[in-house]
Every structure is written in C-alpha cells, then in structure tokens.
Amino acid sequence: MRTLSLLFVLALFFTSCQSGGNTGDTEASTADTTAVEAEPAKNYTLTAFSESQAFPDATIEGVTFEDGKFNFMISGETYQLGVQTPDAGAKMCANSAKGQHIHLIIDDQPYAAKYEAEFDYEIEDGDHYMLAFLSRSYHESIKTDNAHVAQKATIKDNSFMALEDFEEPILFYSRPKGTYTGKAETEKVMLDFYPVNVPGFGTDHMVKATINGEDHMIDTWQPYYVEGLPMGENTITLTLVDAEGNKVDTPLNPVTRTFTLQEDPAE
DSSP: OHHHHHHHHHHHHHHHHHHHHHHHHHHHHHHHTOOOOOOOOOSSEEEEOOOOOOOTTOEEEEEEEETTEEEEEEEOSSOOTTSOOTTGGGSOSOOOTTOSEEEEEETTSOOEEESSSEEEOOOOSEEEEEEEEEEOTTSOBOOSSTTEEEEEEEESSSSEEEEEOOOSOEEEEEESOSEEESHHHHSSEEEEEEEESOTTBTTTEEEEEEETTEEEEEOSOSOEEEEOOOSEEEEEEEEEEETTSOBOOOTTOSEEEEEEEEOOTTO
C-alpha cells in the first residue's frame, strides 16, 4: 500500500514538472515571434503626375555668361519660351501666366525662372554647380538629355572663366517653391527634382523626400502630386540615398526648401 502511494506521488510530481516545462516553452516561443509594428499612417500622399505634353526636339544647344548676362541658344520646333503649354489647364496645379521658361539653378539655391533666352544675372566669384533645363508653363522639367545643361562653372566678374562637366552625382531641387494661393494651387502641389550623374535610379539610388518631417521614398524619376499639405509654411527636404537608404556623400546633398500655402480670400 505504501509502495502504491509513493508511486502516485511521484506520478503527480513528474506531471507537474512536465506541465510547467511546456508553459515555459510556449512563453519563449511567443517572445520569439513578436509581431512587427505596422508603419505609421502617412499625413501626406504622393501620386505620379499625369502624363505631360512631350517636347522631343526641345534643345539647349549652348549657353554663355559674360558681364552678368546669360544667353541660351535654344532650338526645336515643338518648344517655345513664353507660351502656355497646351495641357496646362488639365494639370490642376500652379501654372505660370508668363508661359514656358528656363529653370536656372546655381548650387543648392532656388531656381530662377527666365522667360527669355537672354537675361541679366549675378553669380559670386568662385566654382559653382550649374543646372539649366527647359520647363513647361506649370514648372515641370523636360527630362531629356538635349533639354538641359549641367556643368561646373568657374565665375570671375560675373563671367564664365571655365566650364567643365562634373562627375559627382548631384540631386537638384526644383519644386515646390514660393507661395501657392487658392484651392487650385494648394490641393495638389507638384514635387519635381532633377538628378544628374545618378546611375541606377530606383535600384542603386533613390530620393528620400521628407515632407514636414514625414519620410517618403521615391524610386522613379518623375514629378509627383503632393496632397494633404496644411495651409501656412511647409518644408520639404530631398536627400539622394543609396539602395540601403543611406545618404550619398556628394555635394549639395541634402537640399531643403520652405514654401507657403495660403487661402484665396475671394474663394
């Protein structure tokens, strides 16, 4: 009888140990498979810009800068400065009443919009990165080899002393810029940029657009509609990054712009 009682106690002991061990294994398994937290919801949306009027033969054949005056040699039957781009009315974004123009960007400064091929301009003495491209009336760049010029310029007394191609990958910021007024301009704001010497865009390189502190990764070179921006000041930082999302060590990277959205009192 004592032998049976002892065996019964031992059976209860081992059953209790095995049950405790299983519970411990289950807890460990749960800890190892903790769910990955979902990405926070975005305040702003980026959608691809609608297909735009093409200008296949628009060309900047050359540029000079002497005694504070630029002169661009522009050719092509399909493109003309100072006229409205035919599809401007369908774009639902800010459009220049002065028409098509040149975007001139020196280093990381905001672009200058120029509606004639010859104009006055001032540049400090020294070496500068220069990008100029032909733009539609709604400020979207024409993204072809012939429609832009990108060079490193040595400036002395507001004149070119030397021009050379540069090899560094550089991301130039174009839009948004300035002040946007009224529903038609503020509901959809165009984001446009221009990468130069950036191989493998979308695979080896991407753009991180930080909109009011919120990051968006861009892997296709095209303009985008930005929606959801609040009235008042907004800030966008564009950073050229590698495939792992690390900032590329290159000149003018990153670049930041602050722009303003405001209501139209007449609306």
